[in-house]
Amino acid sequence: MSTTPMTSPDPLKAEIDELVPDLVAMRRDLHEHPELAFEEVRTSGIVAQRLKALGLEVQTGVAKTGVVGLLRGEAGSADAKTLAIRADMDALPIYEENDVDYRSQVDGKMHACGHDGHTSIALAVADILTKRRSELKGNVKFLFQPAEERIGGAKPMVEAGAMKGVDGVIGLHLISNYTMGRVGVRSGTVFASADMFELTVHGKGGHAAMPEGAVDPIVIAAQIITTLQTLISRETSPFSTSVITIGTIHAGTAFNIIPETAVLQGTMRAYTKEHREKMIRRIHEVAEGIASTMGGSCDVTFFDGCPPC
Known part of the structure; x- marks a missing residue:
């Protein structure tokens, strides 16, 4: 007679599952209130408020509407490395035709490139990692970038010192031609110029x-x-x-x-x-x-x- 070994529940997955309703609600709220490049006043305000509530060291007004939040790990040495997690916040000048409850409330503006999702995901990651601060052997810097669409908000953020002390960066982008739940990972260039x-x-x-x-x-x-x-x-x-x-x-x-x-x-x-x-x-x-x-x-x-x- 064969037996199936018992597997212990994954506490991290349980934490993530618990955050999913809030993550979805945040994304939909941001989707309803899109803001164009360097106009992300409401969005950056929400981001800063959430990061401060988690106890991160928060900088606002970086490159006008950017936000930086630093989470210091408690299990590392004084010279611990710092990993940056980056998300963009701006919407596009597009009229939304989707018939959904959370469609854009601003005519001519829409989150058509997924930045509402990027921002919500990064905030959820900040929540999860903050709860594990005592286990972190390094620091995590959260970069919420304005003006990714065309104008280019990354350069002024770098010039403002957002990348100071950063040893590596993680970024992600939602993509609609992947099935739900699929994640693609690769090294090197992912997006073209x-x-x-x-x-x-x-x-x-x-x-x-x-x-x-x-x-x-x-x-x-x-x-x-x-x-x-x-x-x-x-x-x-x-x-x-x-x-x-x-x-x-x-x-x-x-x-x-x-x-x-x-x-x-x-x-x-x-x-x-x-x-x-x-x-x-x-x-x-x-x-x-x-x-x-x-x-x-x-x-x-x-x-x-x-x-x-």
């Missing part, structure tokens, strides 16, 4: 029925868009990953007039610093070269985004 660029194509306006007297910036723009994709299909190794997408095109005021300019906006993503630099250089060369060859010109502007991380 995220750069925005704008191409302003200059031509010569004229009548649509007499194109020979004009330089059509729309036709130039079409050639640029098509050729930019060859930077991926013909200049990027199949073993590398990169993306160039043109998201907006604005040109013209009437159906029978060739306009003076066409403005394109897009994004470029790359997984290494070297490939990112190459793509930026080649986008300049392709856009400017094609425009010049076709009798026009092109101004290329890059808005420096986040590096691969």
